[in-house]
Amino acid sequence: MPENLPLTMYNLPLIFLQLNLGWVLLVASFAAAQFMPGCLDYCGNISIPYPFGTSKECYVEEHFLVTCNDTHYDPPKLFLTTSDIEIIDIHLSGQLRISSEVAYDCFNEGGVLEDYSDERTRLAKFPVSNTRNKFTAVGCDSYAVISGSQGQKYDMGCLSLCDNINNVINGSCSGIGCCQMSIPKGVRSFNISVRSYDNHTLVWNFNPCSYAFVAEEASYNFSSLDLANLQNRTMFPVVLDWSVGDQTCAEAKNNLSSFACKANSDCHDFDNGPGYRCNCSQGYEGNPYLPNGCIDINECIISSPCNMTCQNLPGTYNCSCPEGYEGDGRKNGSGCGLVPVPNHGLPVINIALGISTSISGLLLGGSWLYLGI
Ligand SMILES: *[C@@H]1O[C@H](CO)[C@@H](O)[C@H](O)[C@H]1NC(C)=O
Ligand SMILES: *[C@@H]1O[C@H](CO)[C@@H](O)[C@H](O)[C@H]1NC(C)=O
Ligand SMILES: *[C@@H]1O[C@H](CO)[C@@H](O)[C@H](O)[C@H]1NC(C)=O
Ligand SMILES: *[C@@H]1O[C@H](CO)[C@@H](O)[C@H](O)[C@H]1NC(C)=O
Ligand SMILES: *[C@@H]1O[C@H](CO)[C@@H](O)[C@H](O)[C@H]1NC(C)=O
Ligand SMILES: *[C@@H]1O[C@H](CO)[C@@H](O)[C@H](O)[C@H]1NC(C)=O
Ligand SMILES: *[C@@H]1O[C@H](CO)[C@@H](O)[C@H](O)[C@H]1NC(C)=O
Ligand SMILES: *[C@@H]1O[C@H](CO)[C@@H](O)[C@H](O)[C@H]1NC(C)=O
Ligand SMILES: *[C@@H]1O[C@H](CO)[C@@H](O)[C@H](O)[C@H]1NC(C)=O
Ligand SMILES: *[C@@H]1O[C@H](CO)[C@@H](O)[C@H](O)[C@H]1NC(C)=O
Ligand SMILES: *[C@@H]1O[C@H](CO)[C@@H](O)[C@H](O)[C@H]1NC(C)=O
Ligand SMILES: *[C@@H]1O[C@H](CO)[C@@H](O)[C@H](O)[C@H]1NC(C)=O
Numbered sequence: 001m002p003e004n005l006p007l008t009m010y011n012l013p014l015i016f017l018q019l020n021l022g023w024v025l026l027v028a029s030f031a032a033a034q035f036m037p038g039c040l041d042y043c044g045n046i047s048i049p050y051p052f053g054t055s056k057e058c059y060v061e062e063h064f065l066v067t068c069n070d071t072h073y074d075p076p077k078l079f080l081t082t083s084d085i086e087i088i089d090i091h092l093s094g095q096l097r098i099s100s101e102v103a104y105d106c107f108n109e110g111g112v113l114e115d116y117s118d119e120r121t122r123l124a125k126f127p128v129s130n131t132r133n134k135f136t137a138v139g140c141d142s143y144a145v146i147s148g149s150q151g152q153k154y155d156m157g158c159l160s161l162c163d164n165i166n167n168v169i170n171g172s173c174s175g176i177g178c179c180q181m182s183i184p185k186g187v188r189s190f191n192i193s194v195r196s197y198d199n200h201t202l203v204w205n206f207n208p209c210s211y212a213f214v215a216e217e218a219s220y221n222f223s224s225l226d227l228a229n230l231q232n233r234t235m236f237p238v239v240l241d242w243s244v245g246d247q248t249c250a251e252a253k254n255n256l257s258s259f260a261c262k263a264n265s266d267c268h269d270f271d272n273g274p275g276y277r278c279n280c281s282q283g284y285e286g287n288p289y290l291p292n293g294c295i296d297i298n299e300c301i302i303s304s305p306c307n308m309t310c311q312n313l314p315g316t317y318n319c320s321c322p323e324g325y326e327g328d329g330r331k332n333g334s335g336c337g338l339v340p341v342p343n344h345g346l347p348v349i350n351i352a353l354g355i356s357t358s359i360s361g362l363l364l365g366g367s368w369l370y371l372g373i
Pocket of ligand 5: 222
C-alpha cells in the first residue's frame with residue numbers, strides 16, 4: 001500500500017465499519033504509526049516519514065535530515081540535507097525521488113554554439129538506483145558522457161546519430177535519435193556532458209540541440225517530438241536507494257538499542273551499498289523504523305478472505321466454518337460446505353443413532369470391565 005498517506009483505500013472501510021470503536025482514535029493511531037510525534041509530517045504534500053526528519057530529534061542520523069523551504073516556494077519544496085537537491089517523494093520501501101536537471105548543447109543555424117549546460121550531482125550517502133534509472137541521450141548529432149567518482153568510479157558514454165526525422169522510432173531508444181545505458185551499482189555522483197560532431201549543421205532543421213539526463217526509466221519514453229526541444233522538459237525524476245546504518249542485518253541486530261528495525265518487522269541487507277532496510281512483517285503495515293510502527297492488518301475487513309467466519313489475529317487471520325459445515329473456510333481454498341448427511345436420513349435419526357451407538361458402546365465397555373474384575 002502507499003505508505004505516504006494516512007487515509008487510503010485500505011483503511012477507509014476499516015474506519016467506517018468500526019465507527020463504534022471511535023474512528024478518530026483509529027485515524028490517529030494510523031498516523032502515529034507513520035510519523036514521529038512532534039515532528040514535521042509533511043512539506044506541502046510530500047510526506048516525511050521517520051527515519052527522515054527536519055530536525056535533530058526527528059531523524060535517525062545526519063543523512064536523513066531534510067529541509068523544507070516554505071518561505072521561498074509555494075507550494076513548499078523539500079531538499080535533501082542542506083543541499084539544493086530537491087526531493088519529490090520519499091517511500092518507506094527504501095526509495096526516494098529527486099529532481100535532476102537535463103544537460104544540453106544547442107546551436108544556431110550557422111553551427112555556432114548558442115547555449116550549453118553540463119549537469120553535476122553529488123550525493124552524500126544514498127546511491128542512484130541501478131535498477132530504476134537509465135542514462136539517456138537525445139539528438140541526431142550527439143554523444144553524451146557520464147562520469148562519477150563518489151562511491152563507484154566510472155566513465156561511460158553513448159552515441160546517437162541520424163539524418164532524417166522519419167528514421168526515428170517512437171518509444172525506441174536504441175541509437176537512432178536516442179540512446180540509453182544502465183547505471184552501475186553504488187553511484188553517488190555523476191557529471192553529465194553532451195556534445196556533437198558537426199554542431200547539428202546537417203540536422204538543424206529538426207534537431208538543433210543534444211540532450212542528456214539520468215531519469216527514472218518509467219518517466220521517459222522517447223518520441224520524435226523530443227528532437228525539436230525535448231518538449232520543454234528540463235527536469236526528470238531520479239530514484240535514489242536509501243538504507244540505514246553501515247552494517248549488515250546480522251551485525252546490526254547485535255545492538256538492539258541502535259537496531260533500526262522495530263517490533264513486527266524484518267531486516268533486509270541493502271544491495272546497493274552498505275547498510276540495511278526494514279520492512280513490516282507479513283500481516284503488518286506501517287513504519288518499521290518507529291517503535292510500534294508496524295500495526296496489524298485486519299485481513300477480515302480488508303480482503304475478506306474467509307467464506308463464512310473470519311477471526312483477525314496478530315499478523316494473520318483464521319477462517320473457520322460454523323457447526324454443520326466443513327472445509328478450510330477460505331474463499332480461495334475449499335470454503336465451507338454443508339456436512340454431507342449419510343443415507344439421506346433426517347439429522348434426528350442420526351443423532352438418535354449416535355446416542356444408541358454410544359450407549360451400546362458404554363454397555364459393552366462396562367461388561368468387559370465387569371468381566372475383568
Ligand atoms: C503533490 O502535488 C503535486 C501537484 O499538486 C503533484 O504533481 C504531486 O504528485 C504531489 N505529490 C505527492 C507526493 O502526492
Ligand atoms: C529557501 O530558499 C531560499 C532560496 O534558495 C534561500 O535563500 C532561503 O534561505 C531558504 N530558506 C530556508 C529556510 O532554507
Ligand atoms: C562547432 O562549434 C564550435 C564552437 O562554437 C566551433 O569551435 C567549431 O569550429 C564548430 N565546428 C564545426 C564543425 O562547425
Ligand atoms: C565532476 O565535475 C566537478 C566540477 O567540474 C569536478 O570537480 C569533478 O572532478 C568531476 N568528476 C568527474 C568524475 O569527472
Ligand atoms: C512509449 O511510446 C510508444 C509509442 O508512442 C508506445 O507504443 C509505448 O507503449 C510507450 N511506452 C510506455 C512505457 O509508455
Ligand atoms: C511520434 O508520436 C508523435 C505523437 O505522439 C507523433 O506526432 C509523431 O509523428 C510520431 N513520430 C513517429 C516517427 O512516428
Ligand atoms: C515549449 O515552449 C515553447 C516556447 O516557450 C512553446 O512555444 C511550445 O509550445 C512549448 N512546447 C511544449 C510541447 O510545451
Ligand atoms: C549500541 O548502540 C548504542 C546507541 O547507538 C551505543 O551507545 C552503544 O555504544 C552500542 N553498544 C555496542 C556494544 O556497540
Ligand atoms: C516488504 O514487504 C512487502 C509486503 O510484505 C513485500 O511486498 C516487499 O517485497 C518486502 N520488501 C523487501 C525488501 O523484502
Ligand atoms: C481457528 O479457529 C478454529 C475454530 O474457531 C479454532 O479451533 C482454532 O484453534 C483457531 N486457530 C487459531 C490459530 O486460533
Ligand atoms: C489463498 O490465499 C492465501 C493468501 O493470499 C495464500 O497464502 C494461500 O496459499 C492461498 N491458498 C490457495 C489454496 O490458493
Ligand atoms: C462461499 O460462500 C458463498 C455464499 O456465501 C457460496 O456461494 C460459495 O460457493 C462459497 N465458496 C466456497 C469456495 O465455498
